[in-house]
């Protein structure tokens with residue numbers, strides 16, 4: 196039951212909002228303003244600022260407090276969301292009141308920028324995944340950037356500008372861009388048609404004298420065969436690194452993906468296994484690389500380095516070390532809201548992955564005897580980001596028609612990441628080479644797409660999908 200006080204507070208807050216909204220609209224629609232050239236972006240911005248600053252923040256912040264969170268959550272759940280038109284959407288929010296409460300605590304603490312919550316999330320994540328160190332950044336793309344930057348800048352690591360790195364021709368754009376940005380030569384290799392991950396045989400054939408690293412990407416939750424990849428790396432003295440941005444929770448030989456290489460990366464973008472609004476993580480067991488990441492994440496300064504680092508001898512005097520820069524860094528820091536929501540999400544991860552695997556089991560069961568699609572072949576234990584579909588037999592080369600029918604029936608679809616990344620115009624700006632013919636990636640580009648998986652039971656959605664696709668003849 197709401198108290199009278201709370202009811203009044205709610206009323207006042209609503210009134211203030213309506214009053215300001217009307218005021219904003221009337222200014223916006225005023226003919227005088229419309230005719231004025233000066234009514235440009237600046238004045239729009241000024242109006243918005245006026246609007247915001249006139250809200251009674253004191254009332255607003257007490258309205259947005261723990262006791263009222265139930266109202267807040269139900270309000271939020273009723274908001275129209277972009278995927279609501281789909282019967283079977285790609286993704287479903289993994290947040291509930293726990294994450295909202297944690298944000299609320301950050302709001303009340305008045306500490307928003309990088310701090311204790313992020314550090315707490317980093318150590319919980321490292322422990323969970325089985326890695327010595329974890330560094331959180333503001334996205335999976337930033338994690339890839341920081342990983343490559345640290346490998347190039349750390350003098351103990353044998354990866355230098357001009358060296359060659361083997362990558363699958365199927366991945367997200369920001370797997371590749373940091374390689375280009377650090378003057379590495381990108382060597383694209385085809386994928387295995389069943390697993391959608393690097394074809395290990397082709398990897399071995401693609402190695403040249405200049406090759407120094409293999410950058411494996413675990414596609415849609417599916418682990419690479421790390422036993423084979425590690426053997427190849429050992430034989431040719433190559434560094435192994437992992438983009439695990441879409442495969443949190445995946446395991447190979449009872450070990451979490453993201454921990455097989457010298458470094459691994461993760462993304463916590465919405466629609467991924469867990470989300471922190473935006474966010475990413477780098478994991479490593481290498482102390483020197485860890486220290487490089489700490490500095491590179493924050494302007495390249497020394498402030499975040501522990502005393503025992505080998506990059507810089509710290510002064511006893513804190514002031515002297517406040518603005519000392521040792522590496523050409525960035526500002527890729529996450530904030531406390533990312534950290535606190537990450538902590539809540541991590542507590543749910545086990546359940547999230549479990550349900551995703553139950554859904555996958557059902558998906559595999561109902562499509563087992565079907566000859567018109569190829570499913571992804573699981574290596575190790577996948578965390579099933581989504582369900583990839585490669586059209587075959589009578590559906591082969593009819594993807595557009597199939598996608599239109601699915602869309603009309605409320606089933607949301609996406610391409611399998613980039614498809615053939617090498618067809619993108621950006622390739623002309625990058626130093627790269629292609630090994631062989633990329634046959635399997637090109638087939639995905641023509642016949643592949645994926646449908647969603649998430650932490651709720653999808654039995655009826657999967658049945659519905661099967662009913663629709665099986666009718667296309």
Ligand SMILES: Cc1ncc(COP(=O)(O)O)c(C=O)c1O
Pocket residue numbers: 334335336337339366367369370412438439440441462463464474475612
């Ligand atoms: C394989 C891969 N790498 C990197 C990224 C980038 O992550 P973010 O969107 O958090 O920047 C993604 C995003 O989905 C991805 O799938």
